Amino acid sequence: MKPFKILFFFLFFGINFCKAQDTTVVLSTKMFDKTNQQILLAAKDGWIFKQGNDTAWAKKDLDISGWKKLKPTEISAKLADKNGRAEGWFRIKIKPDSSFRNESIDFSISSWAAVDLYVDGKLISSYGNTGVNGKPFKEHRHSFNPPLSVNLIPGNEYIIALHFVDYVAPLPPRRLKSEDASLQYFISLSSPNYISFVVNSIIQEYTYVTIWVAVCAILSILFWLLYFQNRNEKNLRLIAICTSCFALTMFFEARQLALGISYNSFTVYNLATGLFVEAALLIMPFLLVKIFKRKLSWPLKIFLVILLIAFITDFFVSNTTGNILIGVSVLSIIVICLYYIVSSWKKLKGAQWAIVTGLLLSLFFILLFFFITIFYPGIVPQYFLLFLSGFILSFPLSLLVYVAMRFKEFIKEVQQNAKQVVQFSEEKKEHAINQQKILQEEVNRQTAEIRTTLDNLKSAQSQLIQSEKMASLGELTAGIAHEIQNPLNFVNNFSEVSNELIEEMNEEISKGNFEEVKTIAADVKQNLEKINHHGKRADAIVKGMLQHSRKSEGVKEPTDINALCDEYLRLSYHGLRAKDKSFNAELKTDFDNSIGKINIVLQDIGRVILNLINNAFYTVNERQKSEGEWFKPEVFVQTKKEKNRVCITVTDNGNGIPQNIMDKIFQPFFTTKPTGSGTGLGLSLSYDIIKAHGGEIKVETKEDEGSEFMIQLPIV
Amino acid sequence: MNKLLVVDDSIDLLEAMEIILSQKGYTVKTLPDCNTIFKDIDDFRPDLLILDIFLAGRDGRELCKELRKAIANKYLCIIIFSASPKALENYASYGADDFLEKPFGINILVDKIESVLNNCKGKSINVF
Numbered sequence: 001m002k003p004f005k006i007l008f009f010f011l012f013f014g015i016n017f018c019k020a021q022d023t024t025v026v027l028s029t030k031m032f033d034k035t036n037q038q039i040l041l042a043a044k045d046g047w048i049f050k051q052g053n054d055t056a057w058a059k060k061d062l063d064i065s066g067w068k069k070l071k072p073t074e075i076s077a078k079l080a081d082k083n084g085r086a087e088g089w090f091r092i093k094i095k096p097d098s099s100f101r102n103e104s105i106d107f108s109i110s111s112w113a114a115v116d117l118y119v120d121g122k123l124i125s126s127y128g129n130t131g132v133n134g135k136p137f138k139e140h141r142h143s144f145n146p147p148l149s150v151n152l153i154p155g156n157e158y159i160i161a162l163h164f165v166d167y168v169a170p171l172p173p174r175r176l177k178s179e180d181a182s183l184q185y186f187i188s189l190s191s192p193n194y195i196s197f198v199v200n201s202i203i204q205e206y207t208y209v210t211i212w213v214a215v216c217a218i219l220s221i222l223f224w225l226l227y228f229q230n231r232n233e234k235n236l237r238l239i240a241i242c243t244s245c246f247a248l249t250m251f252f253e254a255r256q257l258a259l260g261i262s263y264n265s266f267t268v269y270n271l272a273t274g275l276f277v278e279a280a281l282l283i284m285p286f287l288l289v290k291i292f293k294r295k296l297s298w299p300l301k302i303f304l305v306i307l308l309i310a311f312i313t314d315f316f317v318s319n320t321t322g323n324i325l326i327g328v329s330v331l332s333i334i335v336i337c338l339y340y341i342v343s344s345w346k347k348l349k350g351a352q353w354a355i356v357t358g359l360l361l362s363l364f365f366i367l368l369f370f371f372i373t374i375f376y377p378g379i380v381p382q383y384f385l386l387f388l389s390g391f392i393l394s395f396p397l398s399l400l401v402y403v404a405m406r407f408k409e410f411i412k413e414v415q416q417n418a419k420q421v422v423q424f425s426e427e428k429k430e431h432a433i434n435q436q437k438i439l440q441e442e443v444n445r446q447t448a449e450i451r452t453t454l455d456n457l458k459s460a461q462s463q464l465i466q467s468e469k470m471a472s473l474g475e476l477t478a479g480i481a482h483e484i485q486n487p488l489n490f491v492n493n494f495s496e497v498s499n500e501l502i503e504e505m506n507e508e509i510s511k512g513n514f515e516e517v518k519t520i521a522a523d524v525k526q527n528l529e530k531i532n533h534h535g536k537r538a539d540a541i542v543k544g545m546l547q548h549s550r551k552s553e554g555v556k557e558p559t560d561i562n563a564l565c566d567e568y569l570r571l572s573y574h575g576l577r578a579k580d581k582s583f584n585a586e587l588k589t590d591f592d593n594s595i596g597k598i599n600i601v602l603q604d605i606g607r608v609i610l611n612l613i614n615n616a617f618y619t620v621n622e623r624q625k626s627e628g629e630w631f632k633p634e635v636f637v638q639t640k641k642e643k644n645r646v647c648i649t650v651t652d653n654g655n656g657i658p659q660n661i662m663d664k665i666f667q668p669f670f671t672t673k674p675t676g677s678g679t680g681l682g683l684s685l686s687y688d689i690i691k692a693h694g695g696e697i698k699v700e701t702k703e704d705e706g707s708e709f710m711i712q713l714p715i716v
Numbered sequence: 717m718n719k720l721l722v723v724d725d726s727i728d729l730l731e732a733m734e735i736i737l738s739q740k741g742y743t744v745k746t747l748p749d750c751n752t753i754f755k756d757i758d759d760f761r762p763d764l765l766i767l768d769i770f771l772a773g774r775d776g777r778e779l780c781k782e783l784r785k786a787i788a789n790k791y792l793c794i795i796i797f798s799a800s801p802k803a804l805e806n807y808a809s810y811g812a813d814d815f816l817e818k819p820f821g822i823n824i825l826v827d828k829i830e831s832v833l834n835n836c837k838g839k840s841i842n843v844f
Contacts, residue, residue, distance in 0.1 A: 482799065490732045490821030497736050497822055523739050530732065537728075577770070581800035583768060 022298035024157055025092060027189060029099040036378065037194040038108065041160075042072040043188035044092070051079060051088040053440055055132065058089075058118035058161040067091070072111075072186035074161070077174045084168035086113075087130075089159045100154040106147035110185035112177035112263050113166035114140050117148070117187075118187035120159050124150055130165040137165055141260045142181060147190040162187060169267070172316045179319065180270075202257075208385045209254040212392050216247035219396050228402065235290045239399050242287055246396050249273055271315070273310060280312040281329070284359075284395075285336045291355055291402065292344040300336060307332055334363065358398020442687050464681055482574045483541045485646035487534035494534070498527040517645035556716075558597035559605070561646060564590065567638050568610045573635075576617045583621050595641045599716045600693060608686040608697075612650040612709045613637065615682065618673070619654025619707070626655075645695075646713045653706040657699070665699070718833055721762035723747045725770045725771055733766070736822050742829075752773050757787065764829060764836075767812075769798040777803070784811030793836040795828055 018479035026047045031039045047069035050057060072233050073088055079086040096105055107124075114128030114137060125148050128140030152158055166176045178186070190195075223240035230236060252273040256266055285304060289296045296304075307329045341356050348356060369387040400520075429476055504548040505520040568589060613635065636651040657665060664670045666687045671680035690697045694714050701707040720742045721807035722733045737744045745760050747753060750771055757765070765783070768774035776796055781790065797816040798804055807815040813832045816825060 485819050486726065486728065490728065493732060493822040494737055497739055501739065523735075526735060527739075530735065534728070578799070581770075581798075581803055584775070 023093055025094045027096045027100070027105075029103060029191070031188075032191040032193075037191040037197045038185075039189040040184045041092070041094075041188050045071070047071045047090050047092045049088055049090050050412055053087050053130075053132075053163065055163075057091070057530060058159075058163070059121040059122070060159045062091075062159075064091070072164075073183040075166070075176060075178060077168050077176050077179075080166075080168045080176065084169070086166045087164070089161060089163050091159060093157055095157045096126075096152055096154045098154050100152075104149045105152045106149050106192075106194065108145065108147045108185070108190050108194070109140065109162075110142045110145075110187050110188070111164070111166075111181055111183070112139050112142060113164040113186075114185075118159075118161040118163070119150055119152070121161070124148065125502075130163055132163070139263055140178065141165075141262060143257075143259055143261055147194055148307050155652050160187075165442050171267060171271075173318045173322075175318065180263070180266070204385055205400045206254075206258060207255060208389055208450040209250060212250040212389065213247065213254050214589055215393055216243060218634050219400055220244040220247045223399070223403065235287075238283065238287050238290055238404065239403065242280055242283045243399055244398050245276045246392070247282065249276040249280060250392070252276065258284065274315070275529070278329075281333050282308060282311070284333060284696040285340065288337055288340045288355065288359075290350060292340055292348070294340060294344060303332070303336070338363075350409055350581050352401045354401040354405055355589050358395045358401070361394035361398070362391050365394060463538060465681065465685060480541060480571060480575070482578050483571065484538050487538040490534040491531050491538075493529045494527040498524050498531075501527070521632075554601055554604075556599040556601050557633065558600050560597055561600070561605075561648065562591040562593070562639055563593055564602070564606055565589070565609055565639060565648065569613055569635070569637050570607060572613045572617055576621060580621065583624070583633075585617065585620055585635055588634060588636040590636070590638040592640045595639060595646055598646055598713065600713065601689075604689045605693070605713070608689050608711060609648065609650070611682040612711075615709075616650050616652035616707075619656075620652050623654045641715075642712075646715060648711045648713070649708060651706065651708045656703040656705055656707055657701040658703060664700070666697075717741065717743050718829075719743045719745070719760060720764050720766060720829065721745050721747065721756065721760055722766045723750055723753065723771065723776075724766075724768040725749065726768075737826075739814075740826055742824075750779055753779070753783075754786065757768045757783075757792070762792065764793040764795065764796050764833060766797060766816075766825075766829075769796055769800070780812050781811040791836060793832045795832055818840040 003308045025041075025044050047070060048064055048067040050067045070090075070707060075086070075088075077084075077086070080089060081540045088214050107117060109117065109125075109127045111127075114126075114130045116126045116130050116132065117124045126144070127137035127142070130397045131137045164178075166178050168177050169180065171179050220240060220243040221241050223236060227236040228232060252269045255261075255269040256273065258265075261269075281305065285300070286296065293678075310325045310329045314325045317325065334486035337359055342357065344352075365387045369384060369391060372383065374385070406433070423479075501520050501524050505517050505524070508514075508516040508520065566589065569589065573585065573587060576585075616635045620635060624633050634653045636649075638647075638649045638651070640647045640649070647696050661670075661672070664699070664710075666683050670684075670686040685698055690711055690713070694716075698710045698712070699707060720737055722728055722730055722735075722737075722744065724746075725748060727748060729840070730748060731797060734744045734746050745756070745762065747756060757797065767776045767780060771779070779794060780794055784795065786809040794812045795814045795816055796807055796810065796812040797818055797820070801817050804815040813836065814828050816828055
């Protein structure tokens with residue numbers, strides 16, 4: 001029930017060795033206990049007892065038949081009636097010896113029972129109220145009453161009679177309330193030093209208990225604060241709970257020491273003290289397991305459950321059984337703790353040693369306490385308090401040291417981690433910088449590569465465009481040659497004939513036939529005009545060819561679109577014919593003379609028209625080849641003015657364009673011509689050129705019937 | 717004064733031939749196409765036909781064959797000419813008397829005309 005009482009207080013006031021006495025108890029000052037300055041009269045032999053109440057029983061000369069031998073230390077709940085009330089009388093004959101000659105004889109009553117003290121039949125004092133004077137029963141609040149000085153003459157015999165009324169305690173086990181105070185102090189004789197001794201003890205006790213409560217409370221507050229700041233630290237919570245249990249134990253222990261405390265308050269505080277100390281004891285093995293990073297084995301768990309049951313049972317059993325239960329339980333817990341300490345010994349490190357030290361110190365102090373209590377019972381009580389302080393505070397303080405050391409370790413770990421992180425991040429940074437450098441270099445390299453590739457592509461593109469131009473030009477070459485050759489031939493022929501005519505003219509001049517000379521001169525003039533005409537024609541053709549092969553300047557100029565169409569139609573036609581003499585096609589034109597000149601980039605649009613015409617001739621030629629003589633190829637070029645635009649249509653009756661390639665014909669490099677025959681750029685470039693002019697290019701086709709390409713150009 | 721009929725699709729050539737051959741002393745008629753050729757031959761009654769092979773819409777060689785069959789009353793001398801030497805091969809099989817490759821020098825043409833006219837004299841059939 002009361003581990004603290006059992007462990008400390010019982011021993012605190014020493015173990016008394018009572019000797020058998022005669023029916024007259026002789027008292028001597030030598031009998032004063034050195035520790036507590038009292039003669040524990042209640043424990044002396046010589047007491048007789050009678051249940052019930054009669055004030056006559058206090059008389060000096062009384063027939064004591066019917067009285068039985070019973071000491072106040074031997075009362076129990078057996079004396080109580082069905083209402084739980086126990087009432088009875090004690091009598092003893094004492095004889096203070098001569099050593100009391102110069103001393104007063106002081107009585108102390110220390111019990112929850114209401115007591116009336118009689119000396120030789122005379123009521124000396126009442127403690128609490130037994131109810132004899134008609135007033136209701138009142139328990140005796142026994143915690144420190146000044147001793148009562150009774151005028152006794154040394155050498156004389158006196159009858160001391162005690163009338164007491166007590167009740168059974170409300171909580172189990174069934175016992176008298178008095179039994180909860182040590183019955184041996186029921187009545188005692190106090191030495192003159194007693195008061196100063198008690199005051200001293202009380203002051204010391206209060207001081208120490210205050211220190212214990214303060215230390216444990218501060219520690220538990222500290223641990224709880226730390227825990228609330230670090231919710232993840234479950235060990236810290238366990239430490240805080242354990243320390244709180246210690247603090248509360250100490251607090252309720254201190255409350256029990258309060259002067260004038262009632263039995264009920266005492267019981268509640270005592271119960272609380274027991275509960276919290278048991279909780280603290282039970283938590284300790286768990287705390288050790290957690291701190292040592294061990295696992296609680298199943299047998300130990302079961303054992304701890306048994307201990308818990310034992311602790312609970314303790315509240316309901318008698319003092320003796322309870323004390324045995326508590327003793328065994330406490331010992332078991334000490335053994336469990338020692339088991340964990342010993343089995344973890346080699347693995348222990350750092351802050352864990354603080355706990356070990358604390359526990360071992362605690363154990364050391366309690367052993368020291370028992371040792372001194374048993375073997376040197378006379379030693380001064382402050383040492384007991386010191387040892388108790390060592391026992392009580394070692395563990396909570398070791399927890400503080402543990403937490404502090406853990407924090408140090410933790411901070412060290414954090415610092416190391418931080419250092420590592422910093423180092424790592426610096427390495428990473430450096431790495432990243434290097435990576436960036438490498439990347440940058442790679443990007444630079446690739447950019448350069450891409451730039452080169454782009455340049456190459458650009459030049460390739462311009463080469464391609466040029467080659468496309470040249471390809472279409474190549475198709476024209478024969479036509480151009482044909483076109484130039486004819487005027488040159490005319491020039492030759494006309495000049496030759498003119499030469500002959502001049503000779504003829506000379507002859508006629510020498511003959512004086514001037515009429516004839518005039519006719520010849522007219523012929524020569526006509527010839528010369530023709531020479532001039534054909535020379536200019538050849539000149540125009542060459543210029544046109546040059547213009548076509550020249551790079552486009554992109555400058556728009558007023559252009560006769562009809563003339564352009566006509567020229568390219570003929571050039572293309574003759575070109576094809578020059579290559580393939582067997583080819584023949586009917587050329588049809590329908591030019592709208594109202595168009596006039598429109599603003600276009602001559603070379604560009606020329607190329608588009610040429611491209612379309614070339615394609616038209618190509619397809620009709622292909623069809624003729626495959627279908628034979630009966631097929632009559634036709635290419636029709638038409639110009640037309642519509643509102644604010646000009647439409648140029650090139651129609652052929654060739655093979656037409658298959659539907660599945662219709663969406664590809666304007667893509668670059670797409671061609672249906674055999675490899676090497678076409679660049680695949682013609683229509684693509686044409687499309688771009690027409691778009692650049694803000695115009696449109698459309699195609700309508702029907703397989704095996706022909707195609708119609710229509711260019712629409714805005715008139716700007 | 718021999719009469720020459722020239723058929724070609726090039727207006728420039730026809731013009732040049734007309735001028736030059738006239739100056740050489742021939743009576744010259746030119747046709748840009750062969751649509752009315754039979755009527756023209758009937759009207760003009762040429763001594764010599766100078767015929768291009770590649771005419772718009774018509775092959776000179778085929779025309780030559782037709783003419784040989786159709787015109788029985790008078791032997792018509794025919795010279796075919798073309799820019800394509802290949803087309804001139806086997807000119808005799810079409811019924812032509814000679815051939816000439818374009819482009820040509822005017823004197824070569826005149827020589828050919830004279831030579832063909834001389835050769836043809838014996839062949840002429842005079843119905844009337």
